[in-house]
Amino acid sequence: MTQQSEETDKNKSLLEDLSTLTGRAFKELDATKTELLEKEKLLNQLASESMEKIKDLSKINHDLQDKVGFLLDLSASLNKKNDELAKSNKDLETQKLHYNKMTVELKEKLDRVITKEKEISMQRDFLAKQVDEKTQDLIKNAKFTVIGELAARLAHDLRNPLSIVKNTMDIMRVKPTMKVEERLQHFTRFDRAVQRMAHQIDDVLNFVKRSELTLHATSVLATLDSAIVGVMIPQGVTISKPSVDVQINCDSRKLEAVFSNLIINAIQAMEENGEIIIRITDLGPSIQLEFEDSGPGIPPEVLPKIFDPLFTTKQTGTGLGLSICKSIVEQHGGTITARSHPTVFVMRLPKNISQKYEIPSIYTS
Helix, strand or coil: CHHHHHHHHHHHHHHHHHHHHHHHHHHHHHHHHHHHHHHHHHHHHHHHHHHHHHHHHHHHHHHHHHHHHHHHHHHHHHHHHHHHHHHHHHHHHHHHHHHHHHHHHHHHHHHHHHHHHHHHHHHHHHHHHHHHHHHHHHHHHHHHHHHHHHHHHHHHHHHHHHHHHHHHHHHHHHCCCCCHHHHHHHHHHHHHHHHHHHHHHHHHHHHHCCCCCCCEEEEHHHHHHHHHHCCCCCCCEEEECCCCCCEEEECHHHHHHHHHHHHHHHHHHCCCCEEEEEEEEECCCEEEEEEEECCCCCCCCCHHHCCCCCCCCCCCCCCCHHHHHHHHHHHCCCEEEEECCCEEEEEEEECCCCCCCCCCCCCCC
């Protein structure tokens, strides 16, 4: 019994040890289970955080791929641009060589042009000097030609009145006892011949040498009356004078010569039979004078030339009358024109001249 009891006690002790071990094992298992649950929870948290980080890393990777793709495209574009720039540089080098060659050629041509310009300049100066000399010679020749023509006309115009003077003197010398009436007739012829010569000489002198104006306030109508008195008016000619009068600042002596010339021309155009109408119009700062005659008129082909020096359609005369009239009117700062059918000479003169108008003469050197 004792032995059996001992075994029983032994078994009981073993069971107690086993129970203790089992309890301890269960505690350790619970602790392990709790630890495992905590670790699982930690792993789940780590896994969740890892997934978030993986997502972030995936997104960053995707962005990096896009940027890498952009950089690759940019790199390809830059490579293409580099190739194009290299080609352009090569073309520029080729053009530079070409331009350098052209620059050298242009410099050579420019040097030749400069040399040619110097030669042309020297030739131009030489030709200009020759042209100037030839021009002076031509002007002198033209002056001599005009002077010769003028002298020939003057000689021709003076020959007739001189013949009249000579014949009149011869007749009066042969007939010292002639009647008074006949003697007066010869004196009249003599006087007309002298007046005619004086008129011709005055025309030439007025044309060749133009004097300055002597200006003073003048009655136009009084100057016109003086001009009419100085002209021999034939019985078949009537002159209608204006009823109005104006005062202008002028050289009355020269203006009277213009009026006289226009009246004489009108008388000759009408063949000493007709009417001359003279009008004066006050235009404010200027005046207008018109000399109209009842003659046959001036032919259209002649009208543009009537104021030219030495131009005349008459058998006698120097052809200077109207040219002198134009010169005197222009000296006064005015204008003179003519129209035909009927013939009307129109003058416009300023009432006050601010300065003296000097018309150069072709006979002054």
